[in-house]
Amino acid sequence: MTRVGREVRVRGYPAGPVTTGDFEVVEVEVPGPAPGEVLVRNTWTSVDPGLRLRLRPDAPAGYFVAFPLGEPMDGVMAVGEVVESCAEGFAVGDTVTHAKGWREYAVVDPAEVQLGGIGTLTRVELEGAEASWFLGPLGGMGLTAYAGLHVVDALRGGETVWVSAAAGAVGSLAVQIARLSGNRVIASAGSDDKVAWLQESLGVEAFNYRDGLDDRLGALAPHGVDVCFDSVGGDHLEAALDHLGRNGRVAMCGSISDYESEPKGPRNLFLAVSKDLTLRGFRGSSNLHLMPEMRQLIAGWLATGELVHRETVFTGLESAPHALAEMIAGRTIGKTLVSIG
Known part of the structure; x- marks a missing residue:
């Protein structure tokens, strides 16, 4: 079955404040997963200040690379659901995190290390947690x-x-x-x-x-x-x-x-x-070894209500550029997210 999905691409690097005109939303055919890959339908995608550093011809030395113009924006965190799997350890219906956000569908190789390891395809158990929390307090x-x-x-x-x-x-x-x-x-x-x-x-x-x-x-x-x-x-x-x-x-x-x-x-x-x-x-x-103890601690505080988590949510993939502009301008509170659906 041939799927069609939308993805956000960088049209031009902003010289000053980010605007929606710096991006375009395009429709693309989504291939099925090859052996060892999974196909994920993204439900949430992240909006982070660090994305602004990658909207330059050259990102800072030692940081993640600049987003290439006119290509998919790899290296943006997302949460989604596996809809096809050709990879051991991942089944249809699993909730996963990965680093191919700002698009509706993503073909992901779990062997590919993304964002220093934090964005490598990972299956997560919700167990009372909201999926979006894995882009915020549990991510x-x-x-x-x-x-x-x-x-x-x-x-x-x-x-x-x-x-x-x-x-x-x-x-x-x-x-x-x-x-x-x-x-x-x-x-x-x-x-x-x-x-x-x-x-x-x-x-x-x-x-x-x-x-x-x-x-x-x-x-x-x-x-x-x-x-x-x-x-x-x-x-x-x-x-x-x-x-x-x-x-x-x-x-x-x-x-x-x-x-x-x-x-x-x-x-x-x-x-x-x-x-x-x-x-x-x-x-x-650079501190992935702290992830298990952090998740255990914060999950406990979230469960008891001792820790408050607030989200500013924008709806629809097409709202991602506007969400980034609003966040950089200081007009959001807590974790800024895009709900894809």
Whole structure:
């Protein structure tokens, strides 16, 4: 049986903010799986800040490659259902995660390592969990949040942790993991609505960074912070260096302030020397060994309601480019997703 499916392709690399005109949705014939492959009907696909880094002629060194123009966008996480299988260990009806999202159907080889292993075809058991959670708290977002706190030794509790971009997919999880691990958490976000959600739903102290970084951090943490979980970079990293105490640590998982503009490094980098600070860059996919313990921990918190998960959902594959533009502009809360159907 010949299937026809739609997929999103990059039409041109944006010079500034992402627009829907940078993409096109095309219909393609979907081949059946070859021996060792499976055919997946995608039901959910992810929208992540890191996609913006791949919408350039050259992605940053050491990162995932740029999306080629006019071709399928490989390397985007998705959840789906197996509809045909020619691979051992995968049966029709299985729920799986993989890295061929932003399309309705995907032929996937389970032997192919994707996104450093985090996107390799994997069968998941729902067992009370929502399928979309495997793109959020039980997937790469949860791993990134957990790994970032782990690599700077912030899971032991008893410290003051500042989380930037705290209402986003990773930030909102880092806030809660840090708090549930016994830390005092200060959260920052870019709108009053987000701040209210952080305070009322996640139960942490929060402020709008547009009202000023230094003044608000100084008021909330007059004796400094111990750890900063930063995915913003730029002026946020500069503020972190100012407000970290001696032997403070920064977990750096992104620099979203630079994704659509010229990079602006911190002017006070010498404070890393004078304060004996640790600036630790990391990637979730480099910490796959933490996935089992992260999933067990977060699944338990989700089951008891101790951890709150919020999604901003866009409907229909054609909405994926708009979803990305809205997320990069800061107009979504929690995990941004596209429901394909």
